[in-house]
Amino acid sequence: MTTDEVGQLTDHAAALGRLKTKKSQILYALEHMPRGCTVEDVRRWLFKHGQKEPGRPYAAAIVNEWRARNGVTDTGGHVLLTPELIAEMDEADREVPEPAEPPKPDGAKGFYAVALLSIGVSVDTSWRFFEQRLGITDTWERVALFSVMEAALIACGWAMRGGVRRDGRPGPARLVAWALTAFAAFAALSLSGPIAGTARVLLGPVLGLVMLHLALGIEIRASRQRTTTWARVGRELRERVLSLLGLGDDGRDALARTRDRAALRAAKLALASRWTPWRKARLRKALHVSHVAHDPAQRDRMLRELGVLQHADKLAETTQPSPW
Template sequence: MSTDEVGLATDHEAELDRLRTKKEQILYALDHMPRGSSVEDVRRWLSKKGQQVPARSYAAPIVNDWRARNGITDTSGHIPLTPELIAKLEEAEAAALADTFAPAEPDPGPGHSPATTEPAGAKGFYLVALLSIGVSVDTSWRFFEQRLGITDTWERVALFSVMEAALVACGWAMRGGVRRDGRPGPARLVAWALTAFAAFAALSLSGPVAGTARVLLGPVLGLVMLHLALGIEIRATRHKTTTWARVGRELRERCLSLLGLGDDHRDALARTRDRAALRAAKLAIASRWTPFRTSRLRKALHASHVAHDTAQRDRMLRELGVLQHAKKLAETNQPSPW
C-alpha cells in the first residue's frame, strides 16, 4: 500500500470515528465507495476500516434508500447495462446477423462432387472379381474357338473378351445409378442377361457339371464381387410398395398370426403361458372321454404358471368363463344400433 493510500485510509477511519450513528457511517461509506456497491460491499468496507459491522437487516434499508435517491438500481450482481455496453451488444448482434445471412459458397460443379466412401474390403472385392473374370475369359476363349469356329488368334483376341468388358461397364453404370437416384437402372438387367449367355456358353462348352462350375466361379461370382466392390446393393434399398410386395407382406403377417407369432409385444415365455392357459381352459370343459384329459390338464396348468402368477390365473379363468357360457352369447340382448 502506498503512502497516499495509507493516508487516505487513515482519513476515512478518522472521519468514521467522528460520526455518531451507524446510519451516518453507512452513508459515508456509500459516498466514498464505487457506485453500485452492494450491502455486503458496504459491510466489508466498514470492517476494513476498523468499524463495527452493522447487521445486514439494518444496513439493507439504508443502502436501498440511498440507491433510490441516487437513481441506482440493484442488478443482483449482474453487470449494469450502460449505454456503452448496449452499443457493444448491438454491434455484436449485427455481426452475428451478417454471418448468418452471408452468401453460401458456390457449388464446385459436377466435376467436384463430394467424395464417397467405398464399402469395406473394396480392394479385395476388386481382386476376386478380376480373378473370376479370368475364368470367364478362359470360357469365352475356348467357346469362340470350338463353338463359333474362330480359329485365328488375333481375331479371337479382339473379340473374345467383349462379354467381360460389357460386364465391367454394366457394373460401373449400376454404381452410378445407385449413387444418383438409388436405382441400379437397366444396366443390372443387361448384366444378368450377359451372365445368362455366359452360362449357356459354359454349359455348351463343358457340359452340365464343369459348365456349372465355370458359371459360378466366373461371371456370377464376378458380378457379385462387382456389386460389393462398387458399393451396389443387389436388392433395392428403398421400401417396395408394389402390389406384389403388399401381397407378400400380407401373406407373411397372416402366416405369423396363424402360428401365434404376430408382433403383439409379447416374448416367447408369455406366448407359451398364454397358450397353456387357453389349453387348460379347453381341457377343463372337455368331455370325460378326452384322451389323457387329467394329465394334460395338469401339464397345461403347470405350464401356464397360474399357481404363481395372479394375472395369468385371471386370464385362464376368463377364458374358462367365456368357453363355459359361449352358448349364452346369442341370448344377450343388445340395443339397436339404428
C-alpha cells in the same frame, strides 16, 4: 407384488366394501386413479379390487360427469398435449437428421481385385475368339472390339449400383450384364469346347460379375428391397402362419405365450365333459403350467377365459345400441 402393493390393494378393497352404491365406488376409483384414466381403466380397477364391474354405459355417464365437474379432458387413453410437450415436439421437428450414407460392403477392395483378375480371363477368351473364330488379325482392331464387352460389364455394374441405391432395384442393367455374360459363354464354348469353355466362363465373366456385385454393394436379386406382389404375398402368408401358431409379434415372450395358452387350455378342460380322455390329469397340468397359483394376473386371465366360455351362448342376447 410387494408388501406395500398388497397393503394398498387391501385398503382399497376394504374402503370399497364399505361403500353402498356403485356410483360411490366409481367416484372413489376416480379419486384414487390417475387423471387421464378411461372408463375401461375404472372398470378394471374396480374388478382388480374385488368389486363387480359396473356396466359400461352406467360407468361412462358417471365418469363423464366427474370429468366435467373437475375440468378433466377425455384423451381417449392418449397422452395429453401440454404446452411443455408441444414445445418438445417443435424442438424435435427442428432437428433434421443428416441423411446417412449407404453402407459400404465389407471386403470391397478384395472383391475389386478378384473382379480385375477375372477380367483377365475374359480378355484372353475374347482376344483368341476374335482372332481364331472371326479372323480379325490386326492388333489394334482386336483391342478396340474385344474391350467393348469388358467395359460394358463394368458399366452395367455401376448402373446396377445406382439403381439399387436410388429405388432398391438393379434395373435393366442387370439383364444387359447377364446377356453379355451369355455371349461370353458362347465365345468360350466355341473357342475351347464344353469343358475348357465352361472353366473360362465361370472363372471369367461370371466370377467378375459376381465380384462386382459384392464390391458395389449390390445383391443380384435385390432380395432385401423387393416390393413385388409375390413378396407381399409371401410376407402375408408368413404373418398368418405365425399368428396361427401363436407366434405373432405382440410383445410377449415365450414364457408368457406358454402360460397364456395353458390358461386357455385349463378353462376349456374345466368345461369339458367327464368323458374327455385324461381330463383331470390334463387340467392339473394346464393349471400348473399356466402358473395361476402364484400369478394373480394369470389367474384373472384364466377366470375371464372361463367366464367367456361359460356364457358364450348368451352373447346373442346382449342388447347393444344401434350404431346408426
